[in-house]
Amino acid sequence: MASATAQNLSFVLEGIHQVKFEDRPVPELKNPHDVLINVKYTGICGSDVHYWEHGAIGQFVVKDPMVLGHESAGIITKVGSAVTSLKVGDRVAMEPGIACRRCEPCKSGKYNLCINMAFAATPPYDGTLAKYYTLPEDFCYKLPESMSLQEGALMEPLSVAVHIVRQAQVSPGQSVVVFGAGPVGLLCCAVATAFGASKVIAVDIQQPRLDFAKQYATTSTFMPSKVSAQENAQRLISENDLGAGADVAIDASGAEPSVHTGIHVLRNGGSYVQGGMGRSEIQFPIMAACSKELTLRGSFRYGSGDYKLAVGLVSSGRVDVKKLITGTVKFEEAEQAFKEVKAGKGIKTLIAGIDV
Template sequence: MSNQAATAQNLSFVLEGVHQVKFEDRPIPEIKDPHDVLVNVRFTGICGSDVHYWEHGSIGQFVVKEPMVLGHESSGVISKVGSAVTTLKVGDRVAMEPGIPCRRCEPCKGGKYNLCENMAFAATPPYDGTLAKYYVLPEDFCYKVPESISLEEAAVMEPLGVAVHIVRQAEVSPGQSVVIFGAGPVGLLCCAVARAFGAARVIAVDIQPGRLSFAKKYAATATFEPSKVSPSENAARLIEENDLGPGADAVIDASGAEPSVHTGIHVLRSGGTYVQGGMGRSEITFPIMAACTKELNVRGSFRYGSGDYKLAVGLVASGKVNVKELITSTVAFENAEQAFKEVKVGKGVKTLIAGIEA
């Protein structure tokens, strides 16, 4: 395998079908737009969506019909720049934002490019992902990282960008109380971002005690393990134990689990804000009466938009958010499949795959 990596032009980790992956040498992608850059990918984190495609071959309407390169949480080093590139040079270390919007549709023009009607997002069919030696991106979707941030940390800017977007959607402000359901990578990062935004109390909720103890060490000010009772009973206990009075100012669901959604709605104070960040089943029952009578602000959150990656890099560079603590293991490129298996069984918090240095 290491010989293959040494002699390959652009070795890529390709999903062919459910649980069917292979390493394939592909041509080095060409710079076609003068504003594009060629990145030598150095580290790639594994996301739940990558594992879902590997396990099921689809997510909702996105179905893997042709072989597809996996991965979208990446960092790398610029190896070539287009003729119109002004902000980056060969050798620059960057965090890679993996979704390229069309820039022409109404959402793009309205400043919400994450809702682009023609988004080309890495490792979302039919677009190839970043688990390859090389990847092409527009220069403005590559974020230069300072020397204080390692390339391993730079790969975590993608889930951190998601967390920044969610916490921005929740309009978290200094002194507020925030309850975050789900202590996986995104939920943990939401805790850290909420703290960085000045939240006085950040309560992490999960059904796994191990995750809660990590959350408490990491960024949560308190934790809560739900009992097997009704959501309104869990909400009442959560409010009481944390002295939240009329309820929390903001709730973020990073789990997608129906009981979490219900408990979250019941935990909020009147006029509070609920943000759905986790994806669960496509249809669930919803406590509409509580949402209505409490006049809640209920919002979705999808990927990241303008300024989110930039802020993510700034939060890590300033020391306000620590992503290093979330990286539990780094595996060699040739062991990529093993890394997917480890993430599938919930091993560690964030697993990285090391790329092939040019």
């Protein structure tokens, strides 16, 4: 590990299971609207672990050393000459994907679909597991005094959940079934509850996750049996008094059986949102989707207003992210933390940053 006098100590992935600590130059403010952030806390995401484990996610392949991390919060240490909304010392949640602002998706308001997106810790772009990181001011969200920097680091996965639930157009009184009780699935349950859903049911194959979900943000939980998707869906409907079926199904697992059960558990005219990423191709119950005239949507990262809403949900007390934080480790223990997350320990582990 580099010395404590390092200027910008960074946690760098060189190859599969090959990481190192490297001192890199402090990044420059290349645009007058940019700010420099001393990163204080970073959560470990499944995609970070996947790059560490496999060196690639789909078409995104780690060809050169890359700094990991993208779920972060920190403190502003320098601002560009045109920055007006932030000042040195402000505590911010960091949105880690910078859109080009010029392509058609960007100009139509769907910047998360930007064809030139520069997203942290997605090759070839470095992530936020470093002492310093730069962002445009409008991709930093000032945290109210009532919110901690640890909570700020969870605004990234919460924003993913906000986007998914907004894609589902969850409204008061609806019944929502969420497949997968990992961090994003749990947060989808919490957001659906905050949006007024009357029934929120978490589905998972691990009892400890269901136990946590039950006391966190659901009205009930469900563990599938080793039967057909139709049979699991029917039992889910009957056990939860869903009548003709659920209004909304959200998959946050990426598992093919969950996708099938999600389609079958919905009422006619229901809404299905795919948030979890699994295999690139799966079999799909197309007949049920068509005959029920379901609304099917994908969900990718987060878009306009999602981070702002996420901060508001936490600061107002409607969503509690503190309960998801299993523990915090020192920056120099980052590799061990990755190993523990890969082993399925805890829900959300944070890596503390390096003080200025």
